[in-house]
Amino acid sequence: MPSQTIPNGWIRAKISDISIKGLQRKPEADERFTYVDIGSIDRSLKQISGSQVIVGAEAPSRARKVIENGDVLVSLTRPNLNAVALVSQEYHQQIASTGFEVIKPVLVDSRYIFALVRSKEFIDQISGVVQGALYPAAKSSDVQNFEFSLPPLAEQKVIADKLDTLLAQVENTKARLESIRQILKRFRKSVLAAAVSGWLTNIPEETFETLSVEQLAKQKKYSLGIGPFGSNLKVSDYREAGHPLVFVREIRANKFGDDATKFVSGDKFDELKAHRVVPGDILITKMGDPPGDVAIYPLDRPEAVITADCIKLSVDESIYCRDYVAYAMQSEQFRRDVLSISAGVAQQKVNLTKFRDLTLQVPPIAEQTEIVRRVDQLFAHADRVEQQVNSALARVNNLTQSILAKALRGELTEQWRKNNPELIGGHNSAEALLERIEAERDVLNKKTKPKTSGSKKKTGRQMKTITREELISWVESTPGPQFSFDDIVSAFGGDYDKLKECVFALLSENQPVIEQKFDSSAGKVVFIKVEK
Helix, strand or coil, X not given: CCCCCCCCCCEEEEHHHCEECCCECCCCCCCEEEEECXXXXXXXXXXXXXXXXXXHHHCCCCEEEEECCCCEEEECXXXXXXXXXXXXXHHCCEEEEXXXXXXXXXXXXXXXXXXXXXXXXXXXHXXXXXXXXXXXXXXXXXXXXXXXXXXXXXXXXXXXXXXXXXXXXXXXXXXXXXXXHHHHHHHHHHHXXXXXXXXXXXXXXXXXXXXXXXXXXXXCCCCEEECCCCXXXXXXXXXXXXXXEECHHHHHHCCXXXXXXXXXXHHHHHHCHHHEXXXXXXXXXXXXXXXXXXXXXXXXXXCXXXXXXXXXXXXXXXXXXXXXXXXXXXXXXXXHHHHHCEEXXXXXXXXXXXXHHCEEEECCHHHHHHHHHXXXXXXXXXXXXXXXXXXXXXXXXXXXXXXXXXXXXXXXXXXXXXXXXXXXXXXXXXXXXXXXXXXXXXXXXXXXXXXXXXXXXXXXXXXXXXXXHHHHHHHHHCCCCEECHHHHHHHHCXXXXXXXXXXXXXXXXXXXXXXXXXXXXXXXXXXXXXXX
């Protein structure tokens, strides 16, 4: 890292210089404890908010790291998302996932280190060293080797106090802006409810006709249907050019044709004629939590093919207004109807036969057109307000990083240093603090180091370093085409981080023996053997 000018009394250090390694242990089978995994971290608030109390017998193999009040948790998985938290007394002596790097500061204000791991400099550097395509992760050493400017202890506390005040004000502003988003969301729902009830244009209720989804479709083949089953459209059919595919994610985001789009060949396009979508078709998500998102396929897009878990509807526009039907399908009442015909454990899926029979309240075509005009007008106003809110939120988020950067450069305490020179020099300097930390770390490491004796009895699997050859041999002898990381941990035990490094090393080879994929049914990443 290039040299940086630092304030008087400060020193450059690594996280490993000011912290110690924590303990890992396997919970007893009948032990009840609070388990903190990556999903327990609220990435917006940077705090633990979704932990669970479990017993050791039901604990995943990742539940190993003992955490204490004042520890700083840093997720090694997808570090760009910055899932970090400061451990409070509530979680003292509980257990966290091995997917975290647990920073245990010694003679350093934990709040200062917590500010450090939220900084853009930290996020960018750790994100730049991740390994693995589907499951990008940093290593423990990446965090421990991060270099930063360490102030004297007294100044750390002043900086932390200032950050507590300033960032609380920023969060309050952010919360107010977020509340406007929720107001706009309720406003749009109210507009749609008024539109489909006749209230928006004062249409008498008796002028509405109850029609099924199937009645709204053009009376021709392929006007209403779903995407092809897996056997008819496989990943191996995807191309980088040709006729575009439409995915659930595009309908949900109402954004089509981005860089993530895949294509099929002309022959495959002809084969999937029943699943084609043309500009102006209404698209509905058949799967999701919940399903039922609606979007109109843009008029400037070429004909495409919908993928599995998408529904298409070609409205007979000589009788019905396409935009009105799409708005009606986005109404709260229709969304509830969709959910009522959905089933599934991991994710809800819509029953197409029942979907055909769902009904909408449809007024005469002239009224439909007027309703669409008024809804468009109101939504355009809401969009302008939301754009202003989003711009303000972006500025607030930038403000957070600006405040953190100033704090970590010593700019927030420049006057404080001038007023308190005795607290930043001599035995109070960061250099002297680092010497005390080193001595204290030696003491703490001796206390936590396991005792050994010549007659030590072996209990369970011994810690060992796995080699590339041992892992390959295990992969080749494992029955079945795929396995999980938990299977590797169960087979080898030992150091979790070392196991992970060995696995990622295999994935990075020119001719890897394993590949990663996300198993949607299991809800996790698995590894599959590569056929030779």
